């Protein structure tokens with residue numbers, strides 16, 4: 100999927116609403132591992148990504164975790180936090196380094212009250228995110244680790260410009276809610292199939308078609324959501 104720079108939600112706004120939003124937004128950059136908002140913390144800003152990926156990870160008391168959803172340039176963190184006082188249920192952590200625009204909750208709330216297009220864009224995105232969460236819940240319960248691994252790599256690849264994803268086994272295990280040995284086996288299998296090249300600390304996507312064949316059906320649903328967001332941003336008809 101060819102990607103242009105910029106956040107799809109912001110790009111999809113009418114020009115005057117977009118300009119008003121950008122006026123109160125502060126640019127930021129982030130590294131892998133950066134914590135945007137911790138579990139249980141009050142949400143203070145909405146972060147629109149231009150580049151990179153944030154994972155929302157739910158951690159259990161025994162230290163294991165699993166990714167519930169990801170945010171890339173199609174979205175924003177905590178789209179329903181406009182009323183203020185929202186608590187983050189997950190830890191939002193930088194998964195692929197990138198950049199974006201940050202807007203304080205109170206300022207965005209005031210702006211959205213004046214400009215319905217901004218509020219509507221956030222609500223529409225929250226609806227899409229809920230759909231993603233439903234899909235992920237079913238996927239985590241029913242689909243094999245290797246299928247989920249392939250799906251996850253494809254989704255990251257859709258949100259980056261290159262073919263190399265910098266990821267450790269431990270990080271992957273935490274994303275997939277799987278043991279490191281399971282992740283290792285799945286990676287070896289995908290490498291034998293020619294889909295990826297697995298290196299220490301990174302994965303190169305070599306054959307997307309092979310990766311799509313190895314993924315479960317859930318990838319197609321996620322891709323469709325992303326495609327629609329991109330179309331809305333570009334103003335092209337569907």
Ligand SMILES: [Zn+2]
Nearest residue numbers: 238242315317
């Ligand atoms: Zn699935």
